[in-house]
Amino acid sequence: MQEVIQALLSLQELDTEIFRLQRELRRLPQEHARRRAQIQASTSRRDEIKRKVMELKVRVKEIDDETNSARQRMRKVEHEASNSRSDVALLAAYQHQIRTLRKEIGTAEEEGVGLLEQVDAAQIEQDKIQAEIDSLESEFTEFSENVRKETDAAQEALDRLKQERKSRMASSIPAESLGLYDRLIQSREGIALAEIDGRVCQACFMEVPPNLSVRVARAVQLAQCPSCDRILYLRQLA
Ligand SMILES: [Zn+2]
Structure with missing residues (x-):
C-alpha cells in the first residue's frame, strides 16, 4: 500500500499544479x-x-x-x-x-x-x-x-x-485506488491526499479517531479522513 500512496503522491504533485x-x-x-x-x-x-x-x-x-x-x-x-x-x-x-x-x-x-x-x-x-x-x-x-x-x-x-x-x-496503481483518487482530486480541487500528524488531518485540521490513525499507520489499505474524505498518509511512511 505504501507504493500506491507514493504513486498517488507523485500524481498529486502534478495534479495540484494542473488545478492551479x-x-x-x-x-x-x-x-x-x-x-x-x-x-x-x-x-x-x-x-x-x-x-x-x-x-x-x-x-x-x-x-x-x-x-x-x-x-x-x-x-x-x-x-x-x-x-x-x-x-x-x-x-x-x-x-x-x-x-x-x-x-x-x-x-x-x-x-x-x-x-x-x-x-x-x-x-x-x-x-x-x-x-x-x-x-x-x-x-x-x-x-x-x-x-x-x-x-x-x-x-x-x-x-x-x-x-x-x-x-x-x-x-501500477490499482484501478479502485486510482478511481477514488480521481474523484477526490476533482471534488477537492487538486488535493486528494492529506498528511496525518498527531491524529490531525493536515488538510481540514480535524482530529481523526484513534483506530483510524492506527489503520493509516499500518497502511494495509487506503484510509480516508472522516470529515474531508481525503486519503490519509503518514509522512514517515510515505
Ligand atoms: Zn481531513
Whole structure:
C-alpha cells in the first residue's frame, strides 16, 4: 500500500499544479472581461454627458434665435413708435410692447447664461471621464498583452504536465485506488491526499479517531479522513 500512496503522491504533485493552472486559465479571461466592462461603463457615461451637452447647445441656439427675432421686433416697434409721436395712445401701446419685449429678451438671456454654465460643467465632467477612459484603455492594452502571454505560458505548462501525468499513470496503481483518487482530486480541487500528524488531518485540521490513525499507520489499505474524505498518509511512511 505504501507504493500506491507514493504513486498517488507523485500524481498529486502534478495534479495540484494542473488545478492551479486551470484556475489561472479561468481567472484571466474573467479579469479581462471585468476590465472591459469597466471601460464600457465609463464610455456609456461619457456618451450620456455628450448627448446632454448637445441637447443643451440646441436649446442655447433656440434661445439665441428667439432673442434675435425679439430684438428685431423691438427695433421695428421702436421705429414705428418714433413715427407716431403725435398719437399719444398709439405711442403708449408701442412703449408697452417694447417693455414686454425687453423683459422677454432679458429672461431668455438669463436662461441662456444658465444653460451655458451647465454646458461648461458638463464638458469638464466629460473631459474628466475621457481622461479616465484613456488611462483605462492604455492599461487594458498592456493587460491584454500580459494575459495573452500568461495564458500561452499556462497552457504550455498545462500541456507539459498532462503529458508527464500520462507517463506517471503508467506506474501500477490499482484501478479502485486510482478511481477514488480521481474523484477526490476533482471534488477537492487538486488535493486528494492529506498528511496525518498527531491524529490531525493536515488538510481540514480535524482530529481523526484513534483506530483510524492506527489503520493509516499500518497502511494495509487506503484510509480516508472522516470529515474531508481525503486519503490519509503518514509522512514517515510515505
Ligand atoms: Zn481531513
